Amino acid sequence: MISPRINSRLCSPKQVVLLSRATAPIFHTTHFSVVGYTTGLRAAGAACHPRQFSTTTPTQLRDFFPSKETTYIRQTPPAWPHHGWTEEEMLAVVPEHRPPNTVSDWLAWKLVRLCRWGTDIATGVRPEQQVDQKHPTTATAARKPLTEAQWLVRFIFLESIAGVPGMVAGMLRHLESLRRLKRDNGWIETLLEESYNERMHLLTFMKMCEPGWFMKTLILGAQGVFFNAMFVSYLISPRITHRFVGYLEEEAVHTYTRCIREIEEGKLEKWADPNFQIPDLAIKYWRMPEGKRTMKDLIYYIRADEAVHRGVNHTLSNLNHKEDPNPFVSDYKLEATGHKPNPALKPTGYERQEVIG
Secondary structure: OEOOOOOHHHOOHHHHHHHHHHOOOOOOEEEEEEOOEEEEEEHHHHHOOOOOOOOOOHHHHHOOOOOOOOOOOOOOOOOOOOOOOOHHHHHOOOOOOOOOOOHHHHHHHHHHHHHHHHHHHHOOOOHHHOEOOOOOOOOOOEOOOOOHHHHHHHHHHHHHHHHHHHHHHHHHHHHHHHHHOOOOOOHHHHHHHHHHHHHHHHHHHHOOOOOOHHHHHHHHHHHHHHHHHHHHHHHHOHHHHHHHHHHHHHHHHHHHHHHHHHHHOOOOHHHHOOOOOOOHHHHHHHOOOOOOOOHHHHHHHHHHHHHHHHHHHHHHHOOOOOOOOOOOOOOOOHHHOOOOOOHHHOOOOOOHHHHOO
């Protein structure tokens, strides 16, 4: 009798049973006892599913949020098509931390650490699964790895929150531009695109795992609190808010880097399998080439996106939010040729004199 420990609060009873199947070892016949639900499985039956990990059935995965068929419209392309990443750009991303230089920076950093602590509790991370607390944003080794189930729950929870700041900031800057009867100098588009990109991360993971009622309730409550907190915070101090988001994205880069490490070390057997199928949604959005469509490749793409958000928000925090143009969408003068900033490769963000002068 094998009794895998699964947090039943994060999934519905039906999903708990399906989750037990996804994590079943390959034996001829195995019996499970999971939170009061018992089921017998055969290895052949468990191995025949094309997707080796999920809390929903394969058919539900493909049609979790299908496009509605209409008489005339064939498809709706994304509002912000992804520019794609080269392998060199993705491999160049590393976890890094911008040391707090002011009291407001320190406050933003501590708030992110508090959010990280709450997320660890909500997603069932145990002490032995945590990294070195002396270097929480850069250390990626832990005594015990997270499971595929824990990673997916963590990804879905984090991405459901990460899509909020850009939308709030973009909305408030849009309204401010209308009130002041002045241009925004390119900030709105970048902020809304960031929010859109985070939502695409969420939709990708939603194709792989359907949360249970507890997780949905948790997301609903967290989003309500986080949206209002970001709204008030951005009205009071956009600089502190962007610094907070920059630190939040540092955590995201760290999270995905650790996941990549555990896949490479073979600790996540399902995801390390080259035959594991990632959602078609991800392949189309990131324009992933043939031969580069494994779960590890997907995490590399998402991590590169988070690195951009990290660099962008740390940089925006260093600028004059009322007057300075957005350096990431601006055309530079001839004497600054080759100086156009790349936020993915600037983990701590650009200082104002580096991009504005």
